[in-house]
Amino acid sequence: MPRTDVPPGQQVAVVDLTDVAVRYGTAKQPVTALEGVDLRIHAGEFVVLVGPSGCGKTSLLRVVAGFERPASGRARVRGALPRPGAGAGVVFQQPRLFPWRTVGGNLGFALARIGVPRAERPRRIVELLERVGLPGMAGRRTWELSGGQQQRVALARALAAEPELLLMDEPFAALDALTRERLQEEVRVLAGRLGMTVLFVTHSAEEAVLLGSRVLVMAAGPGRVVAELPVSLARESDTDVSALRSSPEFARLRGRLTEIMRG
Known part of the structure; x- marks a missing residue:
């Protein structure tokens, strides 16, 4: 602030x-x-x-x-x-998620890009999903989600680097x-x-x-x-x-x- x-x-x-x-x-x-x-x-x-x-x-x-x-x-x-x-984290009009990855896989990819060690990623994924109101969704496929849920995942991805x-x-x-x-x-x-x-x-x-x-x-x-x-x-x-x-x-x-x- x-x-x-x-x-x-x-x-x-x-x-x-x-x-x-x-x-x-x-x-x-x-x-x-x-x-x-x-x-x-x-x-x-x-x-x-x-x-x-x-x-x-x-x-x-x-x-x-x-x-x-x-x-x-x-x-x-x-x-x-x-x-x-x-x-800076960016959220677009469309979620632009990787459809071949799970929700956790999308977030894990973002965390890997910013250098978060592999051992820490599961904990961070849980924290990010709880932050955007999607607890327990890491194993879901992106195409199984509603449009609103997909956009929440996109927001979680943008927040991964704590921008x-x-x-x-x-x-x-x-x-x-x-x-x-x-x-x-x-x-x-x-x-x-x-x-x-x-x-x-x-x-x-x-x-x-x-x-x-x-x-x-x-x-x-x-x-x-x-x-x-x-x-x-x-x-x-x-x-x-x-x-x-x-x-x-x-x-x-x-x-x-x-x-x-x-x-």
Whole structure:
């Protein structure tokens, strides 16, 4: 969590982007996905990117993950150039699990990649599955799981390296409404309990307000951040999230964010 004795403006940013641009295509026919993006995320923040399709949300997340290099500008994660797997866990819209491996096999592979000794992996697998609400599932085949369970395994895999930064690209978009709500609540509580820094991409104003401590609204043509909405909803681990959803403040913030997005 952020140090309480340091003013927010003086905290060292976990994510620091300055005037970042991302372009695709050829030199003769370039496509600008992002232009002039400045972004700073401090330790313990849950920042949500929201906006229409094509506004560059995923491109921005890929820059932070180290999957893309900016065409111009400066990108740093904890003061270093972003690199895949360097201190950041990533959860995609689709789980992307290995279907020929069991649940435990998928997690064991992730643990092996970060150098966890073979003898320690079974214990870590049990801990990870308990953390995401799937105790006793290590021996199950991934194709035996529901979509929500598969996404929980993907989250456990991202948490295997105990990352300080968690990047989530519309991870619940393909799930049914009930499963989506349940996982939203669990991720909100888990992030608070572990003190993780999160960058989360969504199209949904409701999801953005529920999860984020700060919401950034993006627009296309080219992709850029056009507005910021601080969210002051309670974030303690014992917060009743169901009651939060029906609160007047939640409705006000959701309405305000929808208004900004439409504008």
